[in-house]
Amino acid sequence: MTTNKVRFAVIGTNFITDWVIAGGMQDKRFELVAVYSRTQEQANLFAAKYNIPYIFTSLEELASSDFVDAVYIASPNFLHAAQSILMIEHGKHILCEKPLASNVREVKEMIAAANRNDVVLMEAMKPTLTPNFLAVRNNINKVGKIRRYFSCYCQYSSRYDKFKEGIVLNAFNPELSNGALVDIGIYTIYPMVVLFGRPDNIKATGIKLSTGVDGQGCVLFKYTSKEMDAMVMYSKIANSSLPTEIQGEDGNIILDRINIISDVRLMYRGGGGENLTIPNCGHEYYYEVKEFIDLIQTGKKESAINSHENTLITMEIMDEIRRQLGVVYPADQ
The missing domain is CATH 3.30.360.10 (Dihydrodipicolinate Reductase; domain 2)
Structure with a gap:
């Protein structure tokens, strides 16, 4: 991980991603380096909007990249678990939009994967x-x-x-x-x-x-x-x-x-x-990004507030x- 910076990729190019990026940019440790979209055209447009250097249309290639530390996921709800676990298995920290998954079974699988790979997993519940x-x-x-x-x-x-x-x-x-x-x-x-x-x-x-x-x-x-x-x-x-x-x-x-x-x-x-x-x-949206980066940089694996337990309950x-x-x-x- 680059000194005092957390290098982010985003999955999802909707308005919520725009809001999270706006919040993240208020934290000097936030560095947006990659975007994933299913289509090259949409990925190119989003990358141009934020001057993002790396573009992916393959989730596997994003997961395997060595210049991404963390991934913010704002895809449709039914994709949250599979996409998060893929990234987690490649050592990426995950900030995933609410709801964290479709159901309890998926949440448990995500938490188990995060614990197994020693990475941060946090639900993006901002209030x-x-x-x-x-x-x-x-x-x-x-x-x-x-x-x-x-x-x-x-x-x-x-x-x-x-x-x-x-x-x-x-x-x-x-x-x-x-x-x-x-x-x-x-x-x-x-x-x-x-x-x-x-x-x-x-x-x-x-x-x-x-x-x-x-x-x-x-x-x-x-x-x-x-x-x-x-x-x-x-x-x-x-x-x-x-x-x-x-x-x-x-x-x-x-x-x-x-x-x-x-x-x-x-x-x-x-x-x-x-x-x-x-x-x-x-x-x-600044506060959830700050909390997430704090966890990564202090070596903690979950938030005391947006905790695994609170998400699971x-x-x-x-x-x-x-x-x-x-x-x-x-x-x-």
């Missing part, structure tokens, strides 16, 4: 690594005994308009392991797991679309030993302006948006409150929600 989520964690004791976690992320998708016209785009295609839960519902669940761990009971309801994926869902959780419950709502077929809230006996913490936390307020039961908001010093929850809703992916077979 939990931001200063404002840290502010929540550092002040959560102020609400007293916690009784409920509530989170909502409902965003009407423009792709749903096409769906109603009979055109099925990637967002609603089960063959790609897609749907509302794994696309945006995960944002409501992962922070819950980081804060409170694995729930004891899960009860899910939702709407399954004609392609077999979920369009929206509502899930109730029970944390018996903590004497608290949780509720999350997510949708790609309706909008909502509801915030995320942690409710305690002495007060409550309100987060404006769980996917991009811009405002955090603490309201005391007896009156008054605190503004816990910490202004971001970087791009919203979140996927176990999502597998159970899909089971209750009857959502099955080809990758599950």
Whole structure:
């Protein structure tokens, strides 16, 4: 690895990759050296956009390259596991877009491969690594005994308009392991797991679309030993302006948006409150790239926050929600 630099390749050339690169470029240790795309034309266009020196249309050749230290993967969900494991087996560190994989089986295979090859594997779940989520964690004791976690992320998708016209785009295609839960519902669940761990009971309801994926869902959780419950709502077929809230006996913490936390307020039961908001010093995707590079350079193999355990618990929850809703992916077979 070059001195104080981590040489990145990216798999996937969509808008999320653009955002991650924008965040990465705010870290002086980030060096973008390679791009993979299925087509030479798309690879050339993306490389020209960022002045990327190496272009690949073969995953095997990328995996075998000796001038790449780490790979950011933003391909369709059903490809995450196979592509990650291929790179891991060649000694590459992996930052993989959420959801890490299609199901628990694949997540376990990825974690085992990372442990076997002594490399970093981290799910790119950005909100939990931001200063404002840290502010929540550092002040959560102020609400007293916690009784409920509530989170909502409902965003009407423009792709749903096409769906109603009979055109099925990637967002609603089960063959790609897609749907509302794994696309945006995960944002409501992962922070819950980081804060409170694995729930004891899960009860899910939702709407399954004609392609077999979920369009929206509502899930109730029970944390018996903590004497608290949780509720999350997510949708790609309706909008909502509801915030995320942690409710305690002495007060409550309100987060404006769980996917991009811009405002955090603490309201005391007896009156008054605190503004816990910490202004971001970087791009919203900067913090996940920084965390990932920190892990590589300190020799740690997983994040303490976006840990293997938290990723696995979140996927176990999502597998159970899909089971209750009857959502099955080809990758599950």
